[in-house]
Amino acid sequence: MGTENQVGVIVVSAGRGSRMGTQESKQYLMLEDKPIIMHTLDIFEQMPLVKEVVLVTGADDIPRCEQWIRDYGLGKVTKVIAGGSERQQSVYNGLMEIGTEWVMVHDGVRPFVEPEHIEACYRKALQEGAAVLAVPVKDTIKQVNDSGTILATPDRRSLWAIHTPQAFRLSDLKRAHERAAADGFAGTDDSMLVERLGIPVAVVEGSYTNIKITTPEDLEYAAFMQKRKGEKKG
Numbered sequence: 001m002g003t004e005n006q007v008g009v010i011v012v013s014a015g016r017g018s019r020m021g022t023q024e025s026k027q028y029l030m031l032e033d034k035p036i037i038m039h040t041l042d043i044f045e046q047m048p049l050v051k052e053v054v055l056v057t058g059a060d061d062i063p064r065c066e067q068w069i070r071d072y073g074l075g076k077v078t079k080v081i082a083g084g085s086e087r088q089q090s091v092y093n094g095l096m097e098i099g100t101e102w103v104m105v106h107d108g109v110r111p112f113v114e115p116e117h118i119e120a121c122y123r124k125a126l127q128e129g130a131a132v133l134a135v136p137v138k139d140t141i142k143q144v145n146d147s148g149t150i151l152a153t154p155d156r157r158s159l160w161a162i163h164t165p166q167a168f169r170l171s172d173l174k175r176a177h178e179r180a181a182a183d184g185f186a187g188t189d190d191s192m193l194v195e196r197l198g199i200p201v202a203v204v205e206g207s208y209t210n211i212k213i214t215t216p217e218d219l220e221y222a223a224f225m226q227k228r229k230g231e232k233k234g
């Protein structure tokens with residue numbers, strides 16, 4: 001089945017970036033020639049699979065984002081809307097603006113996600129109903145109590161670090177968000193909310209380079225990654 005112009009993408013970019021510790025919100029920091037968020041949006045702009053993109057950003061940042069979108073010719077971005085105080089609310093605001101049967105939610109501060117992994121995540125969701133990009137953890141992970149004492153060491157073979165995009169039926173994700181809001185449940189990703197409905201979510205292995213730019217160290221790595229991308233293009 002053709003997958004051209006199929007999926008709506010919500011790119012969430014309304015956070016404050018407090019862990020980055022910069023005056024400017026991290027998603028607007030320059031990465032080589034343009035703001036991080038514009039690198040991320042351009043990935044989806046170049047994908048035939050993507051029908052529309054809704055950018056969710058800070059209310060005060062809407063005008064400059066709209067100008068950048070014009071400057072960089074990001075025609076697939078159909079709306080730029082205000083987010084909420086939590087990521088979950090920002091995603092929900094985006095859901096209200098998307099009209100496609102399938103939706104992908106992506107962090108605006110993940111500018112190194114690879115198109116083939118985005119497509120693989122979407123195709124897996126078409127097959128299984130829902131899918132997320134992830135990578136197997138490399139470190140041993142332990143559960144630790146508030147006193148700093150180790151409680152348990154889960155079997156590493158079953159542990160994955162979950163990334164974005166995350167792909168769902170729009171109707172399922174809306175229902176999941178509405179159920180979570182009704183229950184006062186706050187999740188750290190969208191998959192958690194869908195899992196709560198009993199909907200199976202599949203994992204698709206992506207890449208360790210699909211980092212979420214969160215702290216200053218990530219910014220250094222991002223600069224290295226961007227340089228390497230430029231060298232590969234030649």
Ligand SMILES: Nc1ccn([C@@H]2O[C@H](COP(=O)(O)OP(=O)(O)OP(=O)(O)O)[C@@H](O)[C@H]2O)c(=O)n1
Binds near residue numbers: 019084086088
């Ligand atoms: N209220 C929020 C919080 C986060 N995000 C977005 O969700 C993504 C992942 O969130 P995170 O990396 O935690 O960003 P911040 O919340 O900005 O970071 P911090 O927790 O350090 O403040 C980011 O693209 C961020 O802009 C959002 O759209 N709305």
Ligand SMILES: C[C@](O)(CO)[C@H](O)COP(=O)(O)O
Binds near residue numbers: 163164188190212
């Ligand atoms: C959605 C996410 O990127 C999956 O790993 C992550 O949970 C976002 O967490 P954050 O604290 O909002 O950055």
